[in-house]
Amino acid sequence: MKLVSLYGVGRDDSFRTACPVCGNTLIGDAEKGEEVCPLCGYVTSAPADSGPEWKAMDMEEKNRRVRVGAPTTLALHDMGLTTEIGRSGRDSRGKYLDPSMRTNMEKLRKWQSRSRTSTSEERGLSNVLGKMGELCSALNLPDNVKETAAKIYRDSAKRKVAKSKSIIGMTAATVYLACRKCGVSRTLKEVARAANMDKGSVARYFRLVLKEVEKEYVPPPSVEKYISKLVNTAKIDPKVERLALSLAGRATDPKITSGKAPAGLAAAYVYLSSVMYGAHLPQREVAEFAEVTEVTVRNRCRDILENFVIRQEFSPAK
């Protein structure tokens, strides 16, 4: 199999920008008109962005506007809306309170913070959302995924789906579903690993949540997403990524794609592309980063080479 130099090498990748979060190369997402970072999942125009909707132009403006308070967020059980009773010991005009009033305020504060998470549902919610936050940061997920996960969990709680279900199971399932909804490529395996669960039970919870809350099927991330992620985590030359992506974009033959695990396909494209550039990554490594076996990589390669265009479109001979 001699594929080297079948494909033109000089390609322009100057339009690429770097991810502000982790510094990786962003890839464009044509359908949605946004750019995403395949490694950390950062999206340039995040739909569920929880940041403040204003931008302070100078200190004065900041001071004026800061009183609108923190932006609401679904990832906190009370959406970040709560009254804090300060401990400054002064009244509204800045005068010091007398000692008896101070002890009163102490009591009030105590009860305020207690009542904040008073009902059992509220306590459960804040517990789950906390776990969810941990899981998200363990997986390096961006905020929009966290918000989506929180939204899903709230819905499921509303419908009593979460009743008498393991907390960690529900969080793992919602986080995984959120990844898929946001198009962030994290495998069930990865989520399960981060949550210290086995794949099977996460899958069970996931199906449950999918059926009860999400109703319609959410497709797993595309092969292209897998390719980008693979290239970035393995620190492969972006040129290889671009070739792999263009290859994947053209290989629409169902003989190649149907029923095949996207991770394996992505690995095959990346491997083939690296060979074409003469950058010869060992199958071993590509397979390892894609979390599939060499055998799978080989089989996918065989499918691609048998059915696909490398002969028709990429070879000068034909």
Add this chain to the structure above:
DNA sequence: ATGGTTTTTACTGCGTC
């Protein structure tokens, strides 16, 4: 539960550095 499909496991042979 089941059967069909895909992936993994485990092993072997070949060529090259």
Add this chain to the structure above:
DNA sequence: GACGCGGTAAAAACCAT
């Protein structure tokens, strides 16, 4: 001889029914 690669058979995992 170690390494990368290709292949195969059988087991395991997955998925729709």
